[in-house]
């Protein structure tokens with residue numbers, strides 16, 4: 004499967020969310036990544052349900068909602084109603100993760116679990132088969148524009164193995180510090196979805212940057228396929 008691209012709107016111009024969202028309609032973006040932060044689970048506050056609703060009104064792509072919040076179980080239905088296609092909760096925020104995952108699926112959303120950089124992938128062994136998505140944080144969650152943590156590459160490869168061993172078809176998403184510098188290596192390690200915030204929106208032309216990323220990955224993957232012949 005060609006990797007999916009999910010630009011993170013956290014790095015977009017919040018004063019112009021309609022035009023920011025609309026200009027991505029004709030871009031290489033497959034999903035729009037929306038970062039919800041509560042100032043408790045992470046030391047920052049971003050946006051919540053009404054803003055997600057507004058994004059959804061103008062979006063053409065599915066909304067990939069990353070909940071960096073405590074007790075996400077109370078808000079899942081509201082985020083689904085606001086337009087979330089994917090709901091990703093943090094392993095570290097959910098003592099009853101199995102129940103939360105079932106709740107997300109019952110709402111008709113893709114169920115995702117995110118892991119902080121210090122959380123080993125092994126903790127997902129007994130839930131892997133129930134998941135649609137695993138998000139490996141390649142920075143500490145809470146802020147855009149941070150540096151990619153190199154250990155992520157090893158973690159993605161380990162997760163790939165864990166998913167295969169447990170008969171899971173979950174997609175592997177990588178979030179934080181993703182750019183042309185690491186995108187190829189991440190996909191080669193097993194990443195299916197790349198989230199990119201500042202790399203896309205801090206560039207002179209986000210639509211062109213997404214097209215460049217897509218072209219680069221297509222070329223990299225074609226090279227890999229040739230090497231394996």
Ligand code: DX5
Pocket residue numbers: 011013014036038069142143144145146147148149178179180181198199200201202
């Ligand atoms: C970080 C968020 C990320 C963030 C990525 O807590 O989960 O989605 O927007 O931004 P960059 O690509 O700038 O690291």
Ligand code: ZN
Pocket residue numbers: 011036037038069178198
């Ligand atoms: Zn995110």
